[in-house]
Amino acid sequence: MTALSITILTGFLIAILAPFLTRLMKHRAAFVLALYPLAVVIQLLALQPDTLTAPSIQFPWVPSMGLWMTFTLDGLGFLIAMLIAGIGTLVILYGGEYLRDDPYLERFFLWVIIFMASMLGVVTSGNALVLFVFWELTSISSFFLIGYKFEYESARAAAWQALLVTGAGGLAMLAGFVLLGQITGSFEINQWMQNSNLVQESALAPAAFILILLGAMTKSAQFPFHFWLPNAMEAPTPVSAYLHSATMVKAGVYLLARLFPVLGGLALWNQVVPWVGLLTLVGGALLALGQTDLKKLLAYTTVSSLGGMVFLLGLGTPLAVKSAMLFLLTHALYKGTLFLVAGGVDHSAGSRDIRKLGKLAKLMPFTALAAGLAALSMAGIPPLIGFISKEYVYESTYYYSNLPFILTGLAVLANVANVAVAGWVGIRPFWQQPEQKDEDLHPHKESLWLWIPPLVLAITGLFMGVFSQGTAQTWVAAATSAVLQEMSKVKLSLWHGITPMLLLSVLTLMIGVVVYLASRTLIPRLAAFWNKLSSVGPNIFYSRSMRAFLSVAGWQTKILQSGYLRYYIITILVTTVTLAVVTLATRYDSLPNPQWTQPRFYDVIFIVIIIVSAILVTRAESRLATITLLGAIGFSIAILFLLYSAPDLAMVQFAVETLTVVLFVLVIYQLPKYTKSNYPIHANVLHIIVSAAGGIMMVVLMLLTSAVPSNSTLAPYFMESSLPLAKGHNVVNVILVDFRGLDTLGEITVLMIAAIGVFALLGLKKGSKRGGNG
């Protein structure tokens, strides 16, 4: 297990080195890079768990926040990890050829390997927070892979959409995880399992469950969040095959399966999950039937299949869980193949429109073979593994206690669509005449590395079907055991007598063939129908809410950050006064009596000067007058200092005032011409009220604080120690230069900065008309 976890983490390093390797070896780097997933495959096989005790290793990462690097490999993790690493090997080889002459091939390798390592991390993490870290990393790499052709608007939009939708779900999921962490006191998933009774009793559990479900739904493209997945087909085809069909979109399914022992006991689970899945299963299938693009066809059936898996997990019976695990394996095999085939066809024929493609088997025999095998599996025809999987699905719904007929009927409906799409994608382009002739298409022969990977996958599907008692059975049994937390036997066989399931299979196939043949009439009608419906679809909802968000943002910003200084000042003053008043009102029973001393007559003179100047400032006609009046206020204050026997302070105040006036003049000199604002009367009233309130607040606070006699020890100490310790008669002087010398140093510094400011502003103005490149 140690070796496996180290290998997985090494993936990130390999990813960073991949671009350099690609520069050296061009597309041949694929052969080296494919060794990474291959190594994982080998290690996985060596560890293959078949019992409930999963090998596990733990080392700390950020234990102070509950992040432990816990790597665990049980049957569930093993099954998906095998798909990730196995298909990953093929996809790297395929991608190297597919993007052979592409200038950004190195970036493909970079992000695909980051994705691979992260996805392996998701399915082997035993710690929920670390799982989240890897989960988000898959979203980030998906963003870059969907936006691979970033110069196209559509690719950028699709990448962005996928990131925001899955990102939103991811955050919800994180909140759910943290809630579960609160309930159980741990972020280790096996602790959650052991304490599942705690979870089920907790009042927070439903909230945690819904939040986590949101994460799973967005990632696994469940209705109503499914819309990002078809749009994500902007990615190069190997990416679609790998991330958006075989692996990443299964992360949500994986998460539900993983947490089934923890949350499966909640009543909500059975009330919500099956319906989400069912809606997606049927909706995706019907949407698929309106498509003509190979990748869109596959994307919508992928949505449908993911819905199927969620649906089965939602049912939660042992049988349904088995079917879900089997379906997960089967789907990855055939859908991965068909995507790779679609890429090969696109590469050779230059089109993905099923109406224009036809008779490609001669040029692409091996691709046709792979496509055929995968299509048979998807359509559920023996001896492919898809057949067994479909039987299992029918069995799960048929024997489900509630509504067996409706559920089974809907499952048949979805599988009919699968049959038709399998034919359209896997059979028709190779064997039938094209429906429309397109003279611009000049198909060329298939390239070696574009048919080997799909064929390998397709043959795996065949083998697993024919020898279903072997590997597939072991793997699915191990995965099921991990989900159900009890040893489960799984028996896979192609033939188990004439059962209702077999009859349903035959029925599905028959209707499916009819639908397949009816493509010419069916597709345009369904497409038109969905087109009409799309105006209320979630895709439109997404773009509308984006626009709404932006206009709300713009509106609130214009109101708050209006650009008018006076509004800013009013807001700040109103905030201050409100807070102060509320605080006082809620905390004072009675106001203490303030202490008064009789003012002297010259105090009154200067205070009057200050008040009058302050009023006049507001009525001043020019900036110069304003500055002069403000100067008058400043100097009056200085004189008041002088009168209260603080000549030093007064001198400082004089200096500061003088400098301020000079600075102001300098700055104001550069402002546009002064125009006296004529505010409407109500604005003036508001201004007066606000300023008066500010002033009154200050006075009240002054009085309140001086009502309590302060017992300062400072003043007596300064008086006593000034002469003996600091050798100075003038106490104020001593305070300034000795007791609190550091303050004075700071104030001098302020003055110096101001002086530099004056000089620089003047000089720079003279030196250069334009102030540089700022």
Added chain:
Amino acid sequence: MIIYPILIPLVFAIITVLFWENQRVKRALSIISTGLLMIVNINIFFVVYREGIQVVQVGDWPAPFGISLVVDLFSAIMLLTTSIVAFLLAFYSVDGIDLARRKYGYFPLFQFLLVGVNGALCTGDLFNLYVWFEVMLMSSFVLIALGGERTQIEGAIKYVILNLLASTLFLSAIGLTYNLAGTLNMADLALRLQAVSSSGQVTVIAVLFLVAFGIKSAIFPLFFWLPASYHTPPVTITALFSALLTKVGMYTLIRFFTLLFPFESEYTHTIILISAGFTMLTGVLGAAAQTDLRRLLSFHIISQIGYIFMGLGLFTEYAIAASIYFLVHIILAKTALFLSAGMVESIQGSFDLKKLGGLYKHRVGLSMLFLLPALSVAGLPPFSGFFAKLGLIIAGLESKQYFIIGLALFVSLMTLFSMTKVWNEAYWKPPKDPQYADQQKPVSRWRLAPVIIIVVLSVLLGLFANPVFEVCQMAAAQLMDPSQYIRAVLGMVR
């Protein structure tokens, strides 16, 4: 030793002024000064880490009569982080500031700003704190106005007036405090405010300080000066401000509301939480509405300040630790973003997202220098922003503050939206002007090297979040137990 963070930049500022005409000497002095400062601060950090709170009584006058300088772990973390950023910015300034500004006082002002910042981080005295804030205000004002362009002057005036309003409130609050408690020494105050019988008086003063430093930290609804001014000076100066100014404001708020005013936490910290929520939200909405890269990033400063403030509002040891970690994270990540924006501008001559484009095509390396901190600010793992937010979320859930957590997560998504919007527009989209389509204009090494270093530091902060967060937890423990601070300053408690 803890006088040096103030002394070094001050002495070098004065020497720099003496070499007014010699550009090379000024530039070298600024690098030497910040380098020295960084070394000293590393040293201070380790001393404080090992030996506890360090105190110097300036002029050897005993507390509370003279001025005490106090460096606890929180101060030490802030000193260290800001001096690293200052050191890197000194390099970036070589090319990132035009000649005219370098000639006219940029370097001494840079040093003076550091004097103010370090003074505020080190002081243990209320009035002395005011003085250092004035030093910061004056030097930042001149730095904004330097250059004298129309928009700059406009921004500078709004900046200085609103900040003077904050200073006035600050000073008034100091006066009231002195009136009430008769001392200015913060440790002494912590003791005496406890003893004041009427909590109403103390709380109303606390609220005044909250507003005063709220303006300085740019919280809701007091942040107006920031979006009005930050986009006007050269982006190097904006980066400097973003790393220092609002963060020192936040430092002070955390200090005040743990040391001086922890009594009525029910009341004050509810106000803080509400304000924090709005700060996050309005900041990110403001950012979403922008198409100018610098304005957009400036609004994000506000939004992220909201998160730090949220930690203070939650007021548990864990939450405060998360806030401190968030401060370190955002100082690094935000500086990296602004500096990246500066490089973008140096290549394509604009900050307008509509005009920019195509940088990912040929400039993968440069693109990564934006991408990594951007994802970090958006809170994606495994970057530092994720851990910062995770810490706050865990703390919030422990306090059962579900609403603010929901909001924090929503804002996180919007931040991701905004950051990826920048990515789409500036890096992915083909540029509007085809002359930039295959642009290979080199970026000066003076700029590139510091940005690479800061991005690497930012990434390491995420990957090695644990040791850093543990130190933040220690710092938070000190903050939540003011008796340690008081004992360190006043000696044995009388």
